[in-house]
Amino acid sequence: MRTLSLLFSFLFFCSLLDAQTVQIEYAGDPLPEKDRRNIEQFISYEVNFYTQFGLPDTLTLQLHVFEDKKEAMEYLESVNISLPFKAAGIYSPKLQKAIILGREKGRERSLAIIYHELSHHFVRQILGRFPPSWLNEGLSEYFEHCKITKKGLRHTFTEYEQGRIRTMYMLGEIDLPTFMNSGYGKFMKRQATDEQYSYILAHALVTFWIETVPRDILKKLIASLQNKDDLSTVSERIDCVYPGGFRQFEKDFEAAYK
Structure with missing residues (x-):
């Protein structure tokens, strides 16, 4: 597996929140600037939602994106993570990292998976290690099925x-x-x-x-x-x-x- 070449952080303040700081750490294959902007804008909506339930004022998100699923599977094996079933992404509580297992199905689909997996991170912050499965996955599905419009999330x-x-x-x-x-x-x-x-x-x-x-x-x-x-x-x-x-x-x- 080739060496992962990109690791950087981006700090932003959510305009809808008071004193809420989120740091995103990107790793893996480079994401286009447009995708990073969409992710950061979308996360501001997720943070706004989860803050009402006691989300910490400052937190770090780790997002590891692979273009190729084979490389992603090799990485999961190297960190001793197994998939419970066929999946396009996974959130590792152990690593506190969202991992996207390939982008072969296109940009929009991979962004939806990113929103899904990052939601798991927020749920873990407010409910700890063992949230109810229906609520944990249901919230991630909810945000996966959202898109940003001029009026907000749809x-x-x-x-x-x-x-x-x-x-x-x-x-x-x-x-x-x-x-x-x-x-x-x-x-x-x-x-x-x-x-x-x-x-x-x-x-x-x-x-x-x-x-x-x-x-x-x-x-x-x-x-x-x-x-x-x-x-x-x-x-x-x-x-x-x-x-x-x-x-x-x-x-x-x-x-x-x-």
Whole structure:
């Protein structure tokens, strides 16, 4: 594998925030200046979102981009990281680094993967090492499906995903308490064996919490998850913070997508 030639940092201040400083460390194959500008602008929106949940005032992001997937796989092997399934990118909590495994599918797709993987870094900052899998991946999917417009971020929940959720309900496949309380292993097993079930459902859940549920209720849920002395399940926490409890949450979520 050839020597990685680029490593530099860029400091910027998010205009929407007070005293919020983010340092991006780029490594790997050089990114075009236009892509770096897009990444830095997009991250300002992500930081603005995550700051409301207690994001540190100063933090560093590490982004390692490979043009060629073969070289990326050789790098992962050299740092003892294995992929749980076929992926275009991965976030390593051990290295605290987002790694993009090739850009063969084009610029726009690789930028979306970058936004996805960097979101994992922010979630780790606010929720620690073991955030709920549906929330961790759902937030990353949410930002992966966002684009910058003149009016700000525009999020899309695709027609395919909407249809997949409706089909899940029609077939009786959705069991929200089990899904939302399950660990990473079960989450990824379902993702690998059932037509992207886990990522799509997680994306739908996070979209509902961000775009339908009042923000103060989402803040209460995040605050509950930040309390490491509380051993309640996710569904029990939602039962405490959601108006009408978890049963009402299930009804409202189903009504939003059926």
